[in-house]
Amino acid sequence: MRKRLKPYLSAFRLRALLETQYRAAALGGMATQLFFGIVLCCVYSALFTQGQADVTLAETVSYVWLQQMLFRALMASEGELMEQILDGSIAYTLLRPVHQHTWWMFRTLAQKLVGVAMRLLPMLLCMPLLPPEMRLSLPESPLAAAQFLLSLGCGFLCVTQINLITMAVSMRTLDNRGISGLINLVMMFLCGNIIPLTLFPPRLQLLMRFQPFAQALDAPIRMYLHAQPPAAFALSLAVQLGWTAALWALSRQMWNTNLRRIVIQGG
């Protein structure tokens, strides 16, 4: 088992190392994320003039900051894969005795974990510089923190599958802007990055919570804000893992079909 996993773990390690090289990009990205976070906090401060039944300003501010800090987890930078496909060097990658789908899954995961870690800590350090009402608050309780971390792990797995589907579609259409750009936009919106999903009208909440994109960041953030009773927590995890499994099967299927096509075209 370990032997079979070895190439994937080394892909993971290499991609993680590579990500640490992009320090300037991380710094720039962080500055952007901080700026957008502040702007959104200002907007919500202006909006919350009277109390809302189901959401508070403090919760929304925390939601915004967690989204900004974890933003890097949403997008996969699949530029390298597209370049390989467009210039035909994908053929060499195909010669390697590894399963492509799994290979890129590990790479994407590595990029997410390291990319997020590099941005998360400095952004946390910036929090005390902000006015108190604009800061990320602590998790509701230690239990909430534990649930958050566990759920976040599942969220990473789930969003990785979404990225792999995006990549598969880009591969299929030999296009790295149009379709992946479209999916990424929809993803940003449905993940709660543009507007917190908690702010959607109550009658839409059920729909918003159970759609696949919400499993990435929205589900963990809700736990950060409020620890869930065991049953609700289990249900939420089950939904996350269920979507992850379904999307995994779909993306794997798409990759296999794509790879067969590439091999047959054999450029």
Place this chain on the structure above:
Amino acid sequence: MRYIFHAVRMNLRAAAQYRASFLMQSVAQLVMTGCDLIALLVLIDRFRHMGRWEGTEVMFFFGAMQIAFALTECFGRGLTTFSSVIRKGNFDTLLLRPRPLLLQLSLNACDPRRVGTVAVGAAALIVSSLRLGLVWTPGRLLLLALSIAGTVCTMAALFLLEAAFCFFSVQSVELINMLTYGGRQVCQYPADIYPAPLQLLFTWVAPIVLCLHYPVSWLVGKPMADFSPFLLWLCPVAGPAFFALMTLAWRAGVRRYRGTGS
């Protein structure tokens, strides 16, 4: 003139080579503005008010800003992708052609499909105008058009500044992104909901608020607090002036490029 027309058509033909991508890009641009619109509708549905503004008034600001940004992106995309033009050495090719550099750059990436997004902004503008019962006179329409044109100039000037920065350091571009895409984010809502530093930044450093929000707030009938009628016709002028100023930065960049290359 013929050059302009032809260059734009060529971009379309090139993009059409990748058919799926062509369609999706067209859709993506609509979706981007659409997402912002839905977000605004969700907020209006929940909160009704934003500071001293009614939801419908906010939507009017939103519409004006979206139109301005879509137009800017249509003409200014070549500037936002300028770092790759420099990196790939394609700037040399532009220097070797007997046409103004900025015109070439703008046309190289000009994509008329982006005008489609103007429709989303226009829809927001018209619906909110009807619901507010605004009365339009030719003078008021002219003021609106000038405000939007001025904002296009301002945004384009920011893009230009971003491009000029590429001559000096590619890494610092992110900072200016905050002014361009940040400005789009900030200025789709009335500026006076923000704390003073943000207002000042986008009024006097990157004068989007000056170009757009002052006249629009007057058109909606709720002028900004420090509004004076004398500002009204000054505002549309601010955009072109800002653009002229930024061409100086651009020129300095070009001079540097031609001075330091190998």
Place this chain on the structure above:
Amino acid sequence: MTQTAAAMTAEHLSKTYIRRTRGRGILGLTGREAVQVKALQDVSFRMEAGEIVGLIGPNGAGKSTMVKLLTGILTPTGGSCTVDGLIPWKDRRAHVRRLGTVFGQRTQLWWDVPIRDSYALLRDIYALREDRWRRRLGELTDALDLGELLDAPLRQLSLGQRMRAELCGSLLHEPAWLFLDEPTIGLDAVSKLKLRDVLREENRTRGTGILLTTHDMDDMLALCRRVMVLGHGRLLYDGGLQELLQRYDREHTLRCVFSGTPRFGSLPQGVALRQEEGAWLLTFLPGQIPVREVLQLVLAAGELREMTLREMNVDRMIAGMYAEMSL
């Protein structure tokens, strides 16, 4: 102005630029050092309209800097240059309207559209009259054999086809000056010959001045009578190609294949012998030993099956110049 005649001139043309070393630290900004690189130093020459001049020199000698200065992409840090009275970096638009350029590694056409469309856009960029453009395009497509390729996008063309397409694009507006950077690199023999024919014809009928950067000795022999050699940013030689060859490419190599093993006996002074892939190579300096004697030596050694004189080599020639000037 004394030099209003059509000519390209450079006087004490120099270009120094500052290269910053990448420093340490998270952003690599601390501890950076500025290094002055003298890319071109004190270069003076005059090239008349209608001349074809070869520009040679090893990588990093300043060839592309010189071309960029003359085309107006860069501004000089010292000295001056003019092309037909225009100062390239000052009168950019007027100047480049009269230029054609083919930079081997870089395309000036559009990647994803049929090259006919690229040419039509070039027509508008250079504001050419429709009928003249049409006639010119006809001429060039005939000469360059592009007829069937006009409707293919550039990305589908082979290297040789692409280079021909590039050349056509750079000649459409009937430039007075043509700058070519490695135009034949990687091309097959047929494409090379075609390209050279067109260049020679262009030069003969229209008096187009051509400045050609190349490593290919055949290109130079076929096209240039005059060459300029750059080394370490300086103009080392400016004059006839034949004179240059006589001065620096003195070492000749005879490659002989024998049936059976030859017996060379004792070699005279100044002739070196070695074996390579079943052939025998004799190198000698014609100044030291008459060619006749070397040939007699070969004929006497055994039954000769084939014999070739190895082509002259730019790199070897430059190495010779460097050695002589102790650079």
